[in-house]
Amino acid sequence: xxxxxxxxxxxxxxxxxxxxxxxxxxxxxxxxxxxxxxxxxxxxxxxxxxxxxxxxxxxxxxxxxxxxxxxxxxxxxxxxxxxxxxxxxxxxxxxxxxxxxxxxxxxxxxxxxxxxxxxxxxxxxxxxxxxxxxxxxxxxxxxxxxxxxxxxxxxxxxxxxxxxxxxxxxxxxxxxxxxxxxxxxxxxxxxxxxxxxxxxxxxxxxxxxxxxxxxxxxxxxxxxxxxxxxxxxxxxxxxxxxxxxxxxxxxxxxxxxxxxxxxxxxxxxxxxxxxxxxxxxxxxxxxxxxxxxxxxxxxxxxxxxxxxxxxxxxxxxxxxxxxxxxxxxxxxxxxxxxxxxxxxxxxxxxxxxxxxxxxxxxxxxxxxxxxxxxxxxxxxxxxxxxxxxxxxxxxxx
Amino acid sequence: xxxxxxxxxxxxxxxxxxxxxxxxxxxxxxxxxxxxxxxxxxxxxxxxxxxxxxxxxxxxxxxxxxxxxxxxxxxxxxxxxxxxxxxxxxxxxxxxxxxxxxxxxxxxxxxxxxxxxxxxxxxxxxxxxxxxxxxxxxxxxxxxxxxxxxxxxxxxxxxxxxxxxxxxxxxxxxxxxxxxxxxxxxxxxxxxxxxxxxxxxxxxxxxxxxxxxxxxxxxxxxxxxxxxxxxxxxxxxxxxxxxxxxxxxxxxxxxxxxxxxxxxxxxxxxxxxxxxxxxxxxxxxxxxxxxxxxxxxxxxxxxxxxxxxxxxxxxxxxxxxxxxxxxxxxxxxxxxxxxxxxxxx
Numbered sequence: 069x070x071x072x073x074x075x076x077x078x079x080x081x082x083x084x085x086x087x088x089x090x091x092x093x094x095x096x097x098x099x100x101x102x103x104x105x106x107x108x109x110x111x112x113x114x115x116x117x118x119x120x121x122x123x124x125x126x127x128x129x130x131x132x133x134x135x136x137x138x139x140x141x142x143x144x145x146x147x148x149x150x151x152x153x154x155x156x157x158x159x160x161x162x163x164x165x166x167x168x169x170x171x172x173x174x175x176x177x178x179x180x181x182x183x184x185x186x187x188x189x190x191x192x193x194x195x196x197x198x199x200x201x202x203x204x205x206x207x208x209x210x211x212x213x214x215x216x217x218x219x220x221x222x223x224x225x226x227x228x229x230x231x232x233x234x235x236x237x238x239x240x241x242x243x244x245x246x247x248x249x250x251x252x253x254x255x256x257x258x259x260x261x262x263x264x265x266x267x268x269x270x271x272x273x274x275x276x277x278x279x280x281x282x283x284x285x286x287x288x289x290x291x292x293x294x295x296x297x298x299x300x301x302x303x304x305x306x307x308x309x310x311x312x313x314x315x316x317x318x319x320x321x322x323x324x325x326x327x328x329x330x331x332x333x334x335x336x337x338x339x340x341x342x343x344x345x346x347x348x349x350x351x352x353x354x355x356x357x358x359x360x361x362x363x364x365x366x367x368x369x370x371x372x373x374x375x376x377x378x379x380x381x382x383x384x385x386x387x388x389x390x391x392x393x394x395x396x397x398x399x400x401x402x403x404x405x406x407x408x409x410x411x412x413x414x415x416x417x418x419x420x421x422x423x424x425x426x427x428x429x430x431x432x433x434x435x436x437x438x439x440x441x442x443x444x445x446x447x448x449x450x451x452x453x454x455x456x457x458x459x460x461x462x463x464x465x
Numbered sequence: 466x467x468x469x470x471x472x473x474x475x476x477x478x479x480x481x482x483x484x485x486x487x488x489x490x491x492x493x494x495x496x497x498x499x500x501x502x503x504x505x506x507x508x509x510x511x512x513x514x515x516x517x518x519x520x521x522x523x524x525x526x527x528x529x530x531x532x533x534x535x536x537x538x539x540x541x542x543x544x545x546x547x548x549x550x551x552x553x554x555x556x557x558x559x560x561x562x563x564x565x566x567x568x569x570x571x572x573x574x575x576x577x578x579x580x581x582x583x584x585x586x587x588x589x590x591x592x593x594x595x596x597x598x599x600x601x602x603x604x605x606x607x608x609x610x611x612x613x614x615x616x617x618x619x620x621x622x623x624x625x626x627x628x629x630x631x632x633x634x635x636x637x638x639x640x641x642x643x644x645x646x647x648x649x650x651x652x653x654x655x656x657x658x659x660x661x662x663x664x665x666x667x668x669x670x671x672x673x674x675x676x677x678x679x680x681x682x683x684x685x686x687x688x689x690x691x692x693x694x695x696x697x698x699x700x701x702x703x704x705x706x707x708x709x710x711x712x713x714x715x716x717x718x719x720x721x722x723x724x725x726x727x728x729x730x731x732x733x734x735x736x737x738x739x740x741x742x743x744x745x746x747x748x749x750x751x752x753x754x755x756x757x758x759x760x761x762x763x764x765x766x767x768x769x770x771x772x773x774x775x776x777x778x779x780x781x782x783x784x785x786x787x788x789x790x791x792x793x794x795x796x797x798x799x800x801x802x803x804x805x806x807x808x809x810x
C-alpha cells in the first residue's frame with residue numbers, strides 16, 4: 069500500500085534494488101517515453117531544417133511580407149499586396165463559406181431530421197433516401213459534380229451572349245447577380261441606428277412577453293420587436309438623407325456592373341457543403357429527438373398542447389441540449405471541408421496557400437500557418453459551443 | 466520533485482543534441498548509380514511532352530530526356546522510374562528527394578533558382594507564354610481582352626505573367642482563375658466560364674490538338690500571336706549537388722552536340738572510327754580521357770544509340786503536334802538558334 073509517510077528503515081537485505089523499486093521504475097518509464105517522443109520529433113524537425121538550409125530555402129516567416137504576385141478573383145487584392153494580406157483575404161472567404169454554410173445546413177438538417185420522424189410515409193421515406201444517399205458520398209465528389217454539372221452547364225448558366233435577365237437578376241456562366249445596396253454618405257451612422265433598433269426591439273419584445281403574462285393578451289412579441297427595429301431603420305434612413313442606394317446589375321460592354329455577384333465557385337461549394345452537412349445534421353436531429361423520453365411527449369399531450377406546441381416547447385428544447393456537441397462537430401467538419409475549394413478555384417485560405425507555394429513560397433511554413441489558422445477557427449467554434457452547452461446544461465438534482 | 470524536473474530537462478537536452486545533425490555528403494549521382502534507377506518527375510497527359518500510354522509507357526519530349534539521363538548515368542535508357550506529379554507539388558517533390566530530377570517542362574526563373582532550392586541545367590526548349598481563345602470570339606490580341614476572365618493551371622509562372630501583361634497593356638483583368646489541373650481548365654473553358662486560356666505556347670498547341678470534337682475540335686480554338694514572356698524549359702535538380710547537376714547537364718548537352726555533328730542513332734557506330742578526334746573522344750573512344758564527371762566513358766554513345774540526338778527526339782515528339790523548329794530559337798546555333806553545347810574536352 070502506498071502512503072505518504074516515510075517508509076520504515078529497511079535493512080540492506082529487505083530494501084528493494086532500484087531497478088525493482090516500483091516508484092523508481094515508474095519515473096524511469098515516463099522519462100524514457102518523453103525522451104523518446106522528443107527525440108523522434110527533434111530528429112524529424114532537425115532533418116527538415118538541415119535539408120532546407122542545404123537547399124537554401126528560407127526558414128522564417130519573412131516570406132509573408134513579400135508581394136504575392138497573383139490576384140484573387142472576387143476581391144480587390146492587388147498583385148503587389150503582401151502574401152500575408154492574401155492569406156487574410158482567404159480567411160475572410162473561409163468565414164463567408166463557413167458562416168453561410170453553418171446557417172443553411174442547420175436549417176435544412178433540422179427540417180430533414182424532423183421530416184424523418186414524420187408519420188407521413190412519403191415525407192419520411194424521402195428524407196431517409198436523401199440522408200442515406202448524401203451521407204455516403206465523399207464531399208469532394210459532390211463539390212466537383214455540382215461545379216461541373218450544374219454551374220458550368222450552359223442550359224442553366226448560359227454564356228454571355230445568351231445571359232438570362234429575370235427581373236433585376238442576371239444569370240449567366242460567370243455567376244448570379246443580385247441587386248444590392250451601395251453605401252453613400254452617413255452610412256455608418258445608419259448602421260449604428262439599426263443596431264440600436266435591434267437592441268430596442270429585443271427590449272420591446274421582452275416587455276410584450278411580460279405584459280402578455282400579466283394580462284393574458286396575446287404577446288405578438290416578434291411583431292412588436294420587428295416593428296420597433298423597422299421604425300428605427302426607416303426613420304434613421306430618412307433622417308440621414310438616404311445613406312444607401314440600391315444598385316441594379318446591368319450590362320456594360322462585356323461585363324456586368326452594379327449589384328452583387330455570387331460566383332459559380334462559391335455557389336457550388338456552398339450548396340455542396342450544405343447538402344452534405346445537412347444529411348449529417350438530420351441524423352443528429354433525429355437521434356436527439358428520439359432521445360427525449362416518450363413520457364415527455366405523453367405529458368405534453370395530456371396538457372392539451374397541440375403537436376406544433378409540443379415540438380416547440382417540450383421536445384426541441386430538450387433535444388437541443390443533447391444535440392449541441394455533435395452539432396458543433398459538424399460545424400467544425402463543414403469549416404474544414406471548405407478547404408476542398410482547392411479543386412474548383414474558390415479562393416479560400418487553403419487555395420491561397422497552395423497558390424503562394426506554387427509561386428515560390430516555402431512549403432513547410434506556409435502549411436504551418438495554414439494549420440494554425442484552421443486550429444484557431446476550430447477552437448473558436450468549439451469554445452462557442454461549449455458556452456452554449458454550459459448555459460443549457462440540465463442541472464441535476 | 467525538483468530533482469525529477471532537472472532530470473527531465475537533462476534527458477530532453479540529450480535527446481535533442483543526439484539527433485540534431487543529420488546531413489549526408491553523398492551526391493545523388495552515387496545514390497542513383499547504387500539504386501540503378503533514375504527517379505524522374507514527369508506528368509501524364511501533355512501531348513508531345515509526356516503522355517502515359519495504354520501500355521504503361523511514357524512517350525514524349527520530356528520522357529525521352531529522362532531516358533537520356535538514364536542512358537548516360539546507368540548505361541540503359543529503360544532504367545527510369547517515372548513519377549507523375551501535380552504541377553503544384555513538383556518542387557516539393559524535388560526538394561524532399563522524392564525524385565532525383567525534374568524533367569517536366571519547368572521554367573527556369575530566379576525565384577526557383579533561389580528560394581525554391583532548385584538548380585536548372587541546359588535548357589531543352591525555349592518557350593514563351595501565349596493566350597488561347599475561342600475562334601468565334603472577337604479577340605485578336607491580348608490588348609483586346611479588357612475585363613475578361615482567364616483560366617490557367619495553378620503553381621506555374623503563368624499566373625504571375627498574365628497579371629503582369631494585363632497591367633502592362635493597361636487593361637483590367639476581371640478574374641484569373643487557377644485550377645488544379647488542365648482537365649478542369651478545359652471543362653471551364655468549354656462551358657464559357659473563361660474568355661481566355663493561358664499557358665506556355667507549346668502546351669497550348671498540345672492542348673489544342675486534343676480539344677474534344679464535341680466542343681468543336683481544334684478549329685474551335687485560336688492561339689493569339691502574342692508571346693508575353695520568356696519560358697526557358699530545363700531539367701531541374703536540387704541545389705547543393707553539383708556532381709549530379711553536372712552529370713545531368715552533360716547528358717542533355719550530348720544530344721545537342723551529336724546533332725551538331727550529324728550523329729544519329731542510326732549512324733553512330735560508323736562515327737566510332739571517325740577521323741575527327743573530338744568526335745572519337747565524345748563517343749568514349751579516347752582511352753585516357755576522364756573529365757571527372759563521374760559518368761561512364763561511353764555515356765554519349767549510349768545516349769545517342771538508345772535514345773537519339775536532339776533532332777531525332779524533336780522529330781519523334783514535337784513535330785507531330787505541329788510546332789516549327791527550323792529557324793526558331795529552338796534550332797542549333799549553327800542555324801541561328803540558341804541550342805549550343807559546351808565542348809567535351
